[in-house]
Amino acid sequence: MDENIEKIWWVFPRFKIERLITGLELPVNLAFVPEPTDNPSDPLLYVTELYGKIKAITNDWKVHNYAESLLNYEPNYEFPGTGESGLTGICVEPKSGDLFVSMIYEDGGDVKNKLVRLKSKDGSKMDSMEIILEDIPSIKAAHQIQAITIGFDGKLYVNLGEGMINPKVAQDDSDLRGKVLRMNLDGSIPEDNPDPDSSVFAKGFRNPFGARWRKSDKSLYISDNGPSYDDRIAKVEPGKNYGWPNSMRENSLFWINFPEGITALDFMQNGEFPFGYEDELFVAYFGGSYVKGPSIKGKKIVKMKLNEDGSAIKSYDIFASYIGQNAASPCGLAFGPGGLYFTDLHGEKNGQAHASSGNIYKISSVIKAEGEILVPYTKENFGKCLCPGCPTHNECMNNRDERLFCAGGKTECDLERKGCLCGECPVESEYGLTEFYYCDEGAAKK
Amino acid sequence: MAENERIVPDIDKNASRCLCPGCPTHNECMKSNEERIFCSRGKTECNPEKKGCLCGTCPVEKEYGLYDFYYCVEGYAKK
Ligand code: SF4
Ligand code: SF4
Numbered sequence: 001m002d003e004n005i006e007k008i009w010w011v012f013p014r015f016k017i018e019r020l021i022t023g024l025e026l027p028v029n030l031a032f033v034p035e036p037t038d039n040p041s042d043p044l045l046y047v048t049e050l051y052g053k054i055k056a057i058t059n060d061w062k063v064h065n066y067a068e069s070l071l072n073y074e075p076n077y078e079f080p081g082t083g084e085s086g087l088t089g090i091c092v093e094p095k096s097g098d099l100f101v102s103m104i105y106e107d108g109g110d111v112k113n114k115l116v117r118l119k120s121k122d123g124s125k126m127d128s129m130e131i132i133l134e135d136i137p138s139i140k141a142a143h144q145i146q147a148i149t150i151g152f153d154g155k156l157y158v159n160l161g162e163g164m165i166n167p168k169v170a171q172d173d174s175d176l177r178g179k180v181l182r183m184n185l186d187g188s189i190p191e192d193n194p195d196p197d198s199s200v201f202a203k204g205f206r207n208p209f210g211a212r213w214r215k216s217d218k219s220l221y222i223s224d225n226g227p228s229y230d231d232r233i234a235k236v237e238p239g240k241n242y243g244w245p246n247s248m249r250e251n252s253l254f255w256i257n258f259p260e261g262i263t264a265l266d267f268m269q270n271g272e273f274p275f276g277y278e279d280e281l282f283v284a285y286f287g288g289s290y291v292k293g294p295s296i297k298g299k300k301i302v303k304m305k306l307n308e309d310g311s312a313i314k315s316y317d318i319f320a321s322y323i324g325q326n327a328a329s330p331c332g333l334a335f336g337p338g339g340l341y342f343t344d345l346h347g348e349k350n351g352q353a354h355a356s357s358g359n360i361y362k363i364s365s366v367i368k369a370e371g372e373i374l375v376p377y378t379k380e381n382f383g384k385c386l387c388p389g390c391p392t393h394n395e396c397m398n399n400r401d402e403r404l405f406c407a408g409g410k411t412e413c414d415l416e417r418k419g420c421l422c423g424e425c426p427v428e429s430e431y432g433l434t435e436f437y438y439c440d441e442g443a444a445k446k
Numbered sequence: 447m448a449e450n451e452r453i454v455p456d457i458d459k460n461a462s463r464c465l466c467p468g469c470p471t472h473n474e475c476m477k478s479n480e481e482r483i484f485c486s487r488g489k490t491e492c493n494p495e496k497k498g499c500l501c502g503t504c505p506v507e508k509e510y511g512l513y514d515f516y517y518c519v520e521g522y523a524k525k
């Protein structure tokens with residue numbers, strides 16, 4: 001769609017970025033349908049637009065106006081400031097395809113949070129709305145109701161910001177602000193909650209924008225934005241206190257002292273990237289709420305490897321970074337078919353956000369590019385590959401654990417050709433290859 | 447076997463270009479005997495375990511138009 005895309009986005013080696021959709025109005029979060037059909041006109045994903053719209057995107061990548069005018073007030077485009085709030089969290093209920101979305105609303109001059117369930121006959125246009133949760137005090141300054149997820153236990157989990165004005169409410173068990181809530185899908189309180197009379201699941205949060213469930217330990221992970229210090233990521237466990245307003249580090253697995261506006265997060269847990277990235281956590285760092293050009297704050301996506309019990313990280317890399325001249329920045333993020341998708345809230349048009357220039361991008365692995373490469377980059381082929389014993393396979397390639405070049409493409413290490421083992425490799429005979437030196441020449445193509 | 451069946455002459459120029467010493471199949475026994483250029487000298491008695499073969503990219507193989515592998519196990523290249 002944009003031939004100059006690599007001039008505005010840097011992505012990790014062996015990945016590529018493409019713009020799938022543009023012209024969105026402040027796209028905040030995206031949610032994929034858990035089990036999409038093959039029918040081109042059925043929904044594939046949904047996007048919340050901050051000022052009260054939802055777009056449905058069908059399998060044929062057509063964009064539909066699912067819902068409009070969901071806010072009952074006139075938003076003011078003030079970034080940073082009172083323009084940062086609105087319609088944010090979204091998740092798709094797997095059985096019905098209904099949407100749960102979170103937003104703020106005005107009630108006689110007060111600003112409040114609510115969570116609603118939206119129904120649609122064909123998934124492309126909203127037919128009805130049911131209120132699940134409402135009347136929770138809020139503010140037009142980001143610390144509002146945020147991410148919604150459905151857990152492996154089928155319950156609804158909701159991140160609630162503490163509302164900024166009185167952070168102490170995050171410690172008040174009788175107040176829902178500054179909490180992660182756990183509810184039945186109709187909003188009632190499950191009997192097995194930490195307190196069976198309360199929807200509070202965990203407390204002590206500030207502005208927990210993102211949430212995602214990790215398959216490998218069946219746990220919920222959230223992002224939470226600090227004040228002028230400490231953005232963090234935490235594994236949320238029942239009844240635990242996460243410290244705010246005293247601390248942004250309590251029970252957190254990771255924090256950055258210099259805050260970068262951590263927004264959405266997701267795990268690579270359905271084979272969207274090569275197996276070496278399995279279970280890595282990808283996190284959007286939004287940065288300042290409206291900053292033109294590259295910035296030391298945010299405007300990037302990072303990836304991290306967690307330890308087994310999710311109590312700390314083992315590695316950290318920048319995975320994508322905005323290097324263009326405009327106000328673009330990643331906000332929502334989710335793995336979907338064949339890659340990592342993210343929303344770019346402001347996009348490439350200058351002059352505040354009235355321009356409707358928000359985008360959806362996809363980052364995919366070059367290694368996994370379907371249809372072009374002959375040998376699949378699988379764990380099995382990786383195990384059979386003879387490269388590690390090859391005299392051409394040098395220290396650099398060894399340190400990076402690179403092999404299976406016939407599938408993964410050439411190395412970026414400098415190499416001296418000292419012979420090639422490909423000719424007698426079981427992978428080569430299985431796929432009928434006849435060449436040598438894939439580490440230098442690139443992957444075997446169809 | 448008649449000497450004229452042998453394709454690759456056992457000369458220094460070929461022995462020095464032979465890739466066998468860098469090959470993962472080239473084991474301790476072959477190394478201690480300084481064995482190489484099996485396409486000319488014939489198979490080893492060192493019982494190597496096949497771990498891949500470099501002959502396919504060897505300049506000697508190319509020069510004599512060979513296309514086989516594992517001369518250290520199969521024996522020298524014949525006409
Ligand atoms: S053909 Fe070469 S690169 Fe491919 S798996 Fe075999 S040894 Fe590795
Ligand atoms: S592709 Fe061939 S030359 Fe390169 S490391 Fe693998 S076996 Fe060796």
Ligand code: SF4
Pocket residue numbers: 460463464465466482483484485486500501504505506507517518
């Ligand atoms: S073809 Fe094989 S055995 Fe013959 S010289 Fe080359 S590497 Fe050595």
Ligand code: SF4
Pocket residue numbers: 465466467469470471472484485498499500501515516517518519
């Ligand atoms: S003949 Fe082939 S397998 Fe045997 S040592 Fe030489 S390169 Fe290795």
